[in-house]
Amino acid sequence: MMSGEKVICRRVSDGVLINIPHTFDLKQIADSGQCFRLTALQDGGYVAVTDMKLVKITPGTNGGYVFHCPYDEFRDVWMPYFDLSADYEAYQQKMAGDLFLREAIAAGGGIRVLRQNLWEMVVTFIISQRNNIPRIRKAVDILCQTFGTPLGEIDGQQFYSFPTPAQLRGQDLSPASLGYRESYVKEMAEYDEDFWVQLQKQDDDTARKTLIALRGIGEKVANCVMLFGLHRMDSYPRDVWINRMIDDIYHGNFDPSQYAGFAGYVQQLQFFYYRKTAKEESV
DNA sequence: CACCAGGTAGGAT
DNA sequence: ATCCTACATGGT
Numbered sequence: 001m002m003s004g005e006k007v008i009c010r011r012v013s014d015g016v017l018i019n020i021p022h023t024f025d026l027k028q029i030a031d032s033g034q035c036f037r038l039t040a041l042q043d044g045g046y047v048a049v050t051d052m053k054l055v056k057i058t059p060g061t062n063g064g065y066v067f068h069c070p071y072d073e074f075r076d077v078w079m080p081y082f083d084l085s086a087d088y089e090a091y092q093q094k095m096a097g098d099l100f101l102r103e104a105i106a107a108g109g110g111i112r113v114l115r116q117n118l119w120e121m122v123v124t125f126i127i128s129q130r131n132n133i134p135r136i137r138k139a140v141d142i143l144c145q146t147f148g149t150p151l152g153e154i155d156g157q158q159f160y161s162f163p164t165p166a167q168l169r170g171q172d173l174s175p176a177s178l179g180y181r182e183s184y185v186k187e188m189a190e191y192d193e194d195f196w197v198q199l200q201k202q203d204d205d206t207a208r209k210t211l212i213a214l215r216g217i218g219e220k221v222a223n224c225v226m227l228f229g230l231h232r233m234d235s236y237p238r239d240v241w242i243n244r245m246i247d248d249i250y251h252g253n254f255d256p257s258q259y260a261g262f263a264g265y266v267q268q269l270q271f272f273y274y275r276k277t278a279k280e281e282s283v
Numbered sequence: 284c285a286c287c288a289g290g291t292a293g294g295a296t
Numbered sequence: 297a298t299c300c301t302a303c304a305t306g307g308t
Contacts, residue, residue, distance in 0.1 A: 033289065125289080132288040135306070179304025184291090218291045239289040271289080 005089045012066060016074040019064025023088035025110020026057065026065060032111045032272050034228050036124060036137045037144070037162070047154050051117055053077050054151040054159050083112045083231075091262040100249050101266065104273035111268050113227065118196055120162040121229030122211075125221045126184050142176040143168075165189040184216025204232050227264040236263045245274040 008019040018024070026046045030038040039047040045058040055078060056068040067074050079085060092109060095101040123143070128136050140162075147167045148160035168189040173182050199207055207230060211222035223237035236256035238246075246254045256263035 128288095129290040130288060130303080131290090131305085132307080135288075138306095177305055179306095180291095180302090181304080216291070220290060224289075237289075241289065275289095 005087055007084075008064060009084075011071055015066045015068040016071055017060050017064055017066050018074075018084065019060060019062075020084065020088075021063065022109055023092070024065075024082065024084065024112060025108075028108045028110040028272065029082075029112060029114070032108065032268055033133055033275075034224075034268060035114055035116065036133075036140045039157075039159075041155055047157075047159060048078070048081070049151065049159055049161070050077065050081050052149070052151060052161050054154070056154050080115055083115055086112075088112060088265070091259075091265055094259065094262070095266065095269075100273075101269060104269040107276060108269055108272040111265075111272060113231065113233065113265050113268060115231050116228050117162060118200065118225070118229040119165060121225045122188055122196075122214075122217070123162075123185055125224040125228075126181055126188065126216045127178060128224070129181065129216075129218075129221060131181075139176045139178060143173070146175055147171060165191065165193070181216065187215055200230060204234065207232070208235075227267070233262050233264045234260060236267045239271075241271055241275055241278075242267065245270055249274070 005020060005023065008017065010017055026038065027040075029035060030040060030046065037049050041047065041056075041058075043058065045056060048055050048057060053073065055073070057065050058068065060066050067078055069078070088109075092105050095105065124136065124140055127139050131139075144160040144162055147163035149163075149167075151159050151161055153159070165188070168185065173185060176182075178185060199210055202210060204226065208222050208226060211217050211225055212219060217225070220237055220239055223235045226232040226235035227237060234257075236242075246252060256266060259266045
């Protein structure tokens with residue numbers, strides 16, 4: 001490995017310490033818009049949830065984070081979830097020729113493309129259409145609290161799994177205020193488990209077509225599901241921000257295929273940084 | 284009271 | 297194929 005990221009990963013008394021200095025930052029990930037269920041605690045810590053697993057993560061005393069869980073769980077669940085085995089520094093080096101991406105790395109280089117649950121991503125990004133990020137987070141939260149399974153309490157707060165299709169099937173989803181998206185979600189819940197299993201096995205083009213054929217999923221949501229739910233790293237979702245950014249920064253001319261194998265990571269960096277600068281200007 | 288928010292379906296051209 | 301518009305809801 002040419003770049004050789006300096007990764008510290010070892011057992012400590014209360015869990016597992018992980019430190020990847022330039023390419024793993026939970027605050028940046030939580031603000032990156034790919035994940036709506038990473039919860040910030042008072043002290044700079046976070047709670048992460050995936051499937052039926054729940055973990056408390058606190059800042060390490062010399063940087064990095066401590067995952068408060070057994071080592072086996074860290075290795076089998078959280079390493080893959082946060083994509084910690086991939087060499088993001090190598091990706092970053094391949095972006096060095098692009099000024100905007102160098103700035104984006106300086107601002108958000110700690111972002112990683114998470115491997116989230118496929119079904120959860122389908123529902124979450126259906127909800128995301130023509131919606132804003134705080135409201136997406138709230139709707140997902142209500143779905144979990146109302147229809148999910150309690151997983152445990154951390155710092156006095158109860159956390160829940162994302163509801164399975166069976167848990168949503170036939171339910172009145174109105175507490176989540178999904179608006180016109182509610183019928184889309186209800187229809188999604190009617191597909192059986194095997195449908196989603198088959199989707200994971202399909203190649204990129206087939207999977208994208210399968211997704212777009214579903215009511216409520218167009219090209220953009222399909223690409224988000226591909227990237228965040230199927231970890232298809234060549235997927236490059238184009239939303240309003242990415243389109244504005246391409247117009248603004250690249251004069252309407254940007255080809256993600258030049259970053260084959262990590263175009264989705266490039267998209268995340270661009271999305272994060274362009275939105276961040278827009279927010280700062282609007283203040 | 285307008286306008287906006289990680290778009291999409293369904294219909295018209 | 298490509299363009300047009302309605303769409304639920306809650307926040308400025």
